[in-house]
Amino acid sequence: TYVVTDNCIKCKYMDCVEVCPVDCFYEGENMLVIHPDECIDCGVCEPECPADAIKPDTEPGLEKWLEVNNDYASKWPNITSKKDAPADAKEFDGIEGKFEKYFS
Numbered sequence: 422t423y424v425v426t427d428n429c430i431k432c433k434y435m436d437c438v439e440v441c442p443v444d445c446f447y448e449g450e451n452m453l454v455i456h457p458d459e460c461i462d463c464g465v466c467e468p469e470c471p472a473d474a475i476k477p478d479t480e481p482g483l484e485k486w487l488e489v490n491n492d493y494a495s496k497w498p499n500i501t502s503k504k505d506a507p508a509d510a511k512e513f514d515g516i517e518g519k520f521e522k523y524f525s
């Protein structure tokens with residue numbers, strides 16, 4: 422599966438939603454997650470993310486993010502079309518530790 426990681430938080434560009442062939446993105450207030458059981462590993466979303474937040478879970482060190490994606494995909498509503506990104510998305514691109522401060 423692919424997973425959404427820290428840099429999505431408060432950037433939330435949602436370009437990923439547009440390209441996913443199986444509509445497996447779920448929406449929190451500040452972030453999206455991928456449902457690991459629904460993702461078919463096509464990989465098309467990874468290069469679409471302007472914040473470079475989407476990674477294959479085969480990359481080392483992503484266990485925490487796999488857990489976050491798995492947990493919240495079943496709590497948050499499905500999102501199938503792109504909305505406007507937050508007006509201040511750019512200001513949050515690349516900030517460290519967003520999960521601790523802004524995850525929602």
Ligand code: SF4
Nearest residue numbers: 441460461463464466
């Ligand atoms: Fe959707 Fe493909 Fe990205 Fe998985 S890898 S979330 S199926 S676009």
Ligand code: F3S
Nearest residue numbers: 429434435436437470
């Ligand atoms: Fe987040 Fe990137 Fe999608 S910022 S909403 S994973 S396009």
